[in-house]
Amino acid sequence: MTQPIAQIINVKKSIGNTPIIHGITLDIYPGEVFGFLGPNGAGKTTMIRMLVGLMKMSEGEIYIQGHHIQRDFEKAIAHVGGIIENPEMYSYLTGLENLKHYARLTPKDIPKKRLEEIIKLVGLEKRIHEKVKGYSLGMRQRLGIAQALLHSPSLLILDEPTNGLDPAGIREIRQYIRRIAHEENLAVFVSSHLLSEMQLMCDRIGIIQHGRLIRVEKIQDLVSKDIDLTVELKASPIEKAFQLLNDRSWHPKKKGSWIELTVSEEEKIPELAELLISNQVKLYQIYSNVQTLEDTFLELTREES
Amino acid sequence: MHFLKILQNEHIKIYKKTGTWIIIGILVTLLLGFAMLQKYVLDNGDQSNWRNQAEARIAQMEEGMERGPDIEAGREAMGKEIAIQQYRLDNDLPPVAADSLWGFMIDATNFTAIATLFTIVIAAGIVASEFSTGTIKLLLIRPVRRGKILLAKFITTMMFALFMLILLFGFSYIIGLAFFGSTGSQLPYLTYTGGEVVEKHMAGHIISLIGFRSIEIIMMATVAFMISTIFRSSSLAIGFSIFLMFTGPQIVQLLSQYDWVKFVLFANTNLMQYVDGTPVVEGMTMSFSIVVLLIYFFVFLVSSWVIFKQRDVAV
Known part of the structure; x- marks a missing residue:
């Protein structure tokens, strides 16, 4: 078995006295698209925020490439790229200025070539010098993916990545996610409440409800339960x-x-x-x-x- | 140096905003307006009989001294005034006219209040706006510790305050020169130290005026920065800081008979009180105020830092 990229070990989270996450344990492996599926309010976003260090866990551990997300934040997060909910960017800056802003926050230098490559990959070459203010939601989403991939992370976290996209955009993103996961051996962690979406995109799915992971299965196993x-x-x-x-x-x-x-x-x-x-x-x-x-x-x- | 890049980011985010340039435009426009007012509207009186005025002033002061003011400090101030006026007469040094370069620049130092106001606006937005637009999430999932991001934001705020002061000084010089020319610019600034009247360069005097005022800018910007970080609301930070800025000194004056008032921030922000004035509470000294200011400064910064570091980001 390959080494997992992310290990989530018995993570719990309470806000005030209300428990939100009741002990989730999960490993995510390179090359797979893992779908994190659950109805709204099940705790998906809270779990993702802990995974990227925006929230602190009340109990349990999260390791990314062996580095603890809280105790060794800089090393752990260096392997992570993500979009958390909507890809909010600085609307008064151009797409390129936004990307450069994020590039400067990475200690290693990101060459100009890499920037151009990523911009081409998400298909924003023509509009990259325009202010984000004028971008459509789909373009913002693509710019969001670009900033997440800029530093070549090994774990890509996408919180509801197809939110607000038209069918063509959804399809494009889906194909793109599958491609990078399999070609670049990236682990992709996608959350969604859109089931049909997950079915087409993911290799493995975890279903979360009321803060508990009630089932983790390969997509084939989950779908072909009923052979009739x-x-x-x-x-x-x-x-x-x-x-x-x-x-x-x-x-x-x-x-x-x-x-x-x-x-x-x-x-x-x-x-x-x-x-x-x-x-x-x-x-x-x-x-x-x-x-x-x-x-x-x-x-x-x-x-x- | 990675930190410099983070600092560069914060600067870009401020100076690429249209609002920032509107603020700068307003500052320059106000200076221009004030210069026009001074030149074309206000009557600055006739400067040629300054000798008579100086003599009248000396006579007035001497009379006052004889009647005997109750306070020691008042007596001292009158003594200084007499010495300086006498020095003017002896050395043929007219006072600075309001419609001259130096006069305009000295009056323009009052605009530091406006610079403070604008710096509060920037300080209030620099953390809170990242929360209100949601950009904080993508900002904090980078391999940079939160403390560094916050420090970069604070330094950027301070740099903005400095930038405002330099603009104020620079533009008041340029506008002053354009409107009033350089006549009288050889006049020195007279001060009374160690029992005698000393001539100092006027530009140095103006810079020190701005320097004293900058303490208020730094403290108010730090207050706004702290509120912005703790409550994540720029409007609250702006409102509260401006309210404090205007009412703080008044309240301190009202309560000045109580001894504990000397520990209040606003009793200490104006260090000019030790140079030409009387301290709010008797017995306060410049070094006492500096220590109090430093303590406030670090308490504000540390509380911002602790909150920012611990906070669960849930926007």
Whole structure:
């Protein structure tokens, strides 16, 4: 097993007398996108703030590359880049001035070439000399990613990175996150309450509820818990199709102009199509409904509460 | 030196703001306005009969001395005044006119109150604005300890105060020269030390006037900086500091019969009271005030530092 980049060991946090985080233990490894999933108010942001040293833990330890986040802050945080909630920048400075500002806060020199490279990577070359005031939310988000990657961190923390982005922007960010994680062997820690988003982006997911990590699993394991697939199809003539399926004990059910049935594995779907086509039934649409993470998530959190 | 880069950042963040240049513009405009007022509107009287005025003043003082003022300090001040006026007559040195270069610059030192006001605005915003805009989060997740960031911000505030004073001095010289020319600029400043009247260079006198006033700037900026750090609200910091700045000295005067008042910050900010005036509470000395000021200064800074270091950032 590779060494984890970040180790979170039994971390607890109380604000006043109210416990917010009840002991979270978690390791994050290089090359993975870890999704931190939970409803609003579950403690995601508090956990992330402790991970980057903005908040102090009441109990427990956090190590990044072996350095304690509080006792050895400068060494630990040097490996971290992040966006915490919204990427708030100095709106009266240009994009480039903002990046240079953050570059100056890193003890090692960040060459001009690296700046140009990052700007190109996030696609802001054309607008980088404009004031951030005039940027769209998507552009700010990209500038946020640029500042997080500037010093080549080994742990990238993104708190709700797709907040306020349009679908094209979300897709772009998602692909980009997966690419850097896998190519540069970066550990990415992403938090979100958008389940569908996480499903497409993450390798592993931890579900947090009421300040407890109730489940940590590989995405495949979490999604394919339920191996029964629901298949819906549209065919003509519908009566003939229904008859055919019924005769071969597929147990079809009619739902308006659709036929619905359940199969045990994906391989059954082409079989099904072939049966219909070879019997001169016109097949218009067919799709399978995998149980989504959303279903799993709702199920898990329901069990808990 | 990494710290210099952090300092550079803080300077950039101040001087790239439009507001800062508006502040500087206002200061220069006020000086210009004052110069115009002095030159075209105010009647500064006829300076040619200054001899008569000086003689009248001496006569007035001597009469006062004979009637015998109750306070020792008052008697002393009158003695100084007589000596200086006599020296003027003996050496043919007219007093500085208000509508001359030096006169204008001396009056312009009163504008340090405005410089203080503007420095308070900057000091109040330098920490609080990072919180109110949320930029504090990205600022504090860098490999720089919080203490260093705070120190850079404090030094930047002090540099701004210095910048304001240099601007004030520089522009009052330039504007003074432009409006009133250099006539009378050879006149010395007369002071009474060690039992005799001494001639000093006027520019030195003006710089020392500004220097004394700068204590107030430093202390008020530090108060605003502390409130800004503790409460993360620049409006609270501005309001509270300005309120203190205007009411503090008055309250101290009102309560000056109590001995403990000498430990109040505002009883000590005006060090001029030891040069040409009477201390707020009898028995106070310059070195006493300097010690009190230093203690306040460090208490303000340490409390800002402790709070800033410990704070959970949850904006």
